[in-house]
Amino acid sequence: xxxxxxxxxxxxxxxxxxxxxxxxxxxxxxxxxxxxxxxxxxxxxxxxxxxxxxxxxxx
Numbered sequence: 358x359x360x361x362x363x364x365x366x367x368x369x370x371x372x373x374x375x376x377x378x379x380x381x382x383x384x385x386x387x388x389x390x391x392x393x394x395x396x397x398x399x400x401x402x403x404x405x406x407x408x409x410x411x412x413x414x415x416x
Contacts, residue, residue: 363379
């Protein structure tokens with residue numbers, strides 16, 4: 358399952374059942390997000406450097 362499939366599923370109001378493909382996607386994505394936040398929180402980076410690493414730097 359990819360992000361668009363997941364968004365389509367929940368956008369229709371479908372219940373995400375434990376152990377389902379959607380649930381596993383949701384859990385895996387949440388864990389990846391936690392990893393990124395942990396990395397950002399454990400090191401020093403300038404505001405502009407942090408934006409560049411996430412692909413959201415202002416020009």
